[in-house]
Amino acid sequence: MPELPEVETIRRELDKEIIGRKIKSVEILGSRSVRRHESPSEPVARLQGKKIVQVRRLGKYLLFDLDTKDILVIHLGMSGQLLRAKGTKEPVAEHTHVIITLSQGGQLRFLDPRTFGEMFVSDPAENARRIPTQLAHLGFDPLSDQIGWIRFAAMLSSRKTQLKALLMDQEFVAGIGNIYSDEILFASGLRYDRLSNSLSPQEARRLHRSMIELLNDAIQMHGSSLADDAYKDIYGESGEFQGQHRVYNREGLPCPRCKRKIMRTKLAGRSTFYCAHCQL
DNA sequence: CAGATGCCCTGGGCGC
DNA sequence: TGCGCCCAGGGCATCT
Numbered sequence: 001m002p003e004l005p006e007v008e009t010i011r012r013e014l015d016k017e018i019i020g021r022k023i024k025s026v027e028i029l030g031s032r033s034v035r036r037h038e039s040p041s042e043p044v045a046r047l048q049g050k051k052i053v054q055v056r057r058l059g060k061y062l063l064f065d066l067d068t069k070d071i072l073v074i075h076l077g078m079s080g081q082l083l084r085a086k087g088t089k090e091p092v093a094e095h096t097h098v099i100i101t102l103s104q105g106g107q108l109r110f111l112d113p114r115t116f117g118e119m120f121v122s123d124p125a126e127n128a129r130r131i132p133t134q135l136a137h138l139g140f141d142p143l144s145d146q147i148g149w150i151r152f153a154a155m156l157s158s159r160k161t162q163l164k165a166l167l168m169d170q171e172f173v174a175g176i177g178n179i180y181s182d183e184i185l186f187a188s189g190l191r192y193d194r195l196s197n198s199l200s201p202q203e204a205r206r207l208h209r210s211m212i213e214l215l216n217d218a219i220q221m222h223g224s225s226l227a228d229d230a231y232k233d234i235y236g237e238s239g240e241f242q243g244q245h246r247v248y249n250r251e252g253l254p255c256p257r258c259k260r261k262i263m264r265t266k267l268a269g270r271s272t273f274y275c276a277h278c279q280l
Numbered sequence: 281c282a283g284a285t286g287c288c289c290t291g292g293g294c295g296c
Numbered sequence: 297t298g299c300g301c302c303c304a305g306g307g308c309a310t311c312t
Contacts, residue, residue, distance in 0.1 A: 003305055032289090060306080078306055079290075095290080114289045116306060161282065170307080177305050224305075228292065231305070248305095268284065271303085 002076045003060060004142070004175030004215055006223035006231050006239065010082055011057045013234045014064075014108075017084060019054060022103035023047050030097030033112055036120040036134065043121040046070050047100070058131060059138050059174025069124035071132050077116030083109045084234040108234075138174040142211050153204035156196040163207070164192035164267050176211070179224055179248045182273050184211050186247045191279040192265075192272050217244070247273040 002010070026044045028034055037043050051067040062082075064072035074082065083093075085107040092099070098110040098119060110119060122132035131138070140147050147155075159166060166172050167181040176184065185192055188210035190203060199207070218224065223239035225231045226249070232238060246256050251264035255275040265272050 006305075075306085077289095078304070112289095113291070114304090114306095116289070159281090165283075168306095179305055226305070228304070230291095269286085 002080070002223065002231050003177035003180050004057075005180070005218035005241065006233075007057055007060050007062060007076065007175070008143070008219050009222045009233055009239065011055050011062060013084075014055045014062070014082075017106075017234065018052050018102060018108065020051065022049065022051050024049075024101045024103045027099040027101075028097070029092075029099070030095075030112075030115070032115045033097035033110060033117060033119055035118045043119075046121045047072060057144070058135060058141055059170055060177070061135060061138075061174075063132070065130075071122045071125060071130075072119070073122050073132055073134065074110070074119045075117055077112060077114065077118065079114040079230045080110065080112040080117030081230075081232050082234050083111060083232070083236060085109055137171050139170060139172045141174050142176070142215055147208075149205045149208035152208045153199070153201055156199055156204050156207075159196045161196050162193045162267065163190055163196055164272060166196050167211075168268075168270075173211075175215070178270050178272075179245070180214065180218065182248045183218075183245060184214050186275060186279060187214050189279055192267055192274055194280075217241070247275060249273065 026047045028040045028044065031040055034040055034043055050070070053065045053067055056063040056065065060075060062074040066072065087105065088101060088107060093111055095113040096109050096111050100108040102108065122134055125132050163185060164181050167176045167184060168178065188207040190207060218241040221239060221241040221244065222233060223231060224242040224245065225238035226242060229238060247262050250262045250273060252261050254260065255262055255278055258275065258277045260275065260277045262273055263276050
């Protein structure tokens, strides 16, 4: 579910709420969510009593840096939520898999009905960017790694891949999923199936600019929440950017630019929305 | 290498 | 009401 703007919204809220606080206890209710460990007691032991120094984001992953240099990594998958509970007595919602109790009161709860999300504690990352080895495969982050358009254009031309698939390829660029790839491509006037090595420099520049602007705009509006409300921020609030979607989930509705009908197709099994007139 | 498919899951919506 | 489909912000393995 959550893509870069939703994860960044959550990261900023966590920055305000939990930086400098200590993890008092960790309760694992659903072991499917805590992966990559031999036993559930191992991550618990590495978290309890540790201080959260800062919260970073790489693509769709949240990285909690601990004072031990260990890193708590959380990915929300399709239906994961991180919710702030004011006290320990708030009723525990269904599909709550992990409860992190903080020392000055309050909890952080990880919910995930579909259990595609995951959480694990990584060893200290010794590399320059302090990226856990498990995430070494991820490509650049469109917002925190400022890649200039010239370099972006070179990356595009080194591949021969349909644009939407490339935008969604986390090894190419990290953080863009099904909603924002469609919106970025509409904003840049490019079709989902254009091959990446067919773009003119001007088109590559447009795509680069649209990607950054659209993601920033979506963050300003706290991301997108769809009809099923799978995305909520840590306070349980929905985002507002869904009202700004210009093609995603708008099949048959008029294109905001030319008023012709928005088309829907499939690409790699994912619904894809575009305007056949405005996107070339 | 590029692209398509199926799987991991639960839940909501819709047609019958 | 109820049942059986189809669909869903992700990611990965495995085919062609």
